[in-house]
Amino acid sequence: MRIDVVSIFPEYLQPLTLSLIGKARQDGLLSLDVHDLRDFTTDRHRTVDDTPYGGGAGMVMKPEPWAQALESVLDAAEPAEGARRPLLIVPSPAGARFTQAMAYELAEEDHLVFACGRYEGIDERVLDWSREHFDVRPVSLGDYVLNGGEVAVMAMVEAIGRLVPGVVGNAESLVEESHSDGLLEYPVYTKPSAWRGHEVPEVLLSGNHGKIARWRRHQQFERTAARRPDLLEDFDAGSLPGADREA
Numbered sequence: 001m002r003i004d005v006v007s008i009f010p011e012y013l014q015p016l017t018l019s020l021i022g023k024a025r026q027d028g029l030l031s032l033d034v035h036d037l038r039d040f041t042t043d044r045h046r047t048v049d050d051t052p053y054g055g056g057a058g059m060v061m062k063p064e065p066w067a068q069a070l071e072s073v074l075d076a077a078e079p080a081e082g083a084r085r086p087l088l089i090v091p092s093p094a095g096a097r098f099t100q101a102m103a104y105e106l107a108e109e110d111h112l113v114f115a116c117g118r119y120e121g122i123d124e125r126v127l128d129w130s131r132e133h134f135d136v137r138p139v140s141l142g143d144y145v146l147n148g149g150e151v152a153v154m155a156m157v158e159a160i161g162r163l164v165p166g167v168v169g170n171a172e173s174l175v176e177e178s179h180s181d182g183l184l185e186y187p188v189y190t191k192p193s194a195w196r197g198h199e200v201p202e203v204l205l206s207g208n209h210g211k212i213a214r215w216r217r218h219q220q221f222e223r224t225a226a227r228r229p230d231l232l233e234d235f236d237a238g239s240l241p242g243a244d245r246e247a
């Protein structure tokens, strides 16, 4: 998978050189290039923003540096035969909510381009123009406002990148994690079995795998009901692994 990020703060994306995503980049499973939007300005002050038409607080990102930056990303891309159109993701609190299901969907793409807005956002015509070259999706990390798209991109790249085959060594660990089946993950414990007066639940020491699996499933429901009851409204028991098996 190829990923390009355009930002006025390229250093913000530095943590994506670390850990699993950094290793995946080194191993050639992911290519990730970060571009400085100011490199695509033409004036002495490297201006990327201007006042909003219609008035109002704050500044709006000018369209031309964005078009230049995105054209440069497209020119460098050299898509493989039959590759899909690149997908332009515009992080914004006004976007569709990012979810694990979306992360799975985006992990199938050949080329993701992230456009990190700052200030009051990017001139809307950049999105309109981009639709000639990209599929375009404004995406929100959640119902709160960040100072710009960079932190959202870090979260999305981590969530998507770890689903690219080979990035997480043990693919099994992707199966039983929170949100993979619509429920939160069950609690986990390690040695010692007694610690500062707190015991590991006895069932986990029993060696009875059927009983442990049932206990874990029960914990998932309890936890989800207590912490995220909204998830249970959309929960489809028929989608659970093994739901097609006879009881």
Ligand code: ADE
Residues within 6 Å of the ligand: 091, 092, 093, 139, 140, 141, 142, 143, 144, 145, 146, 147, 148, 149, 152
């Ligand atoms: N930019 C500012 N706030 C954001 C959010 N909640 N999600 C994605 N990008 C953002």
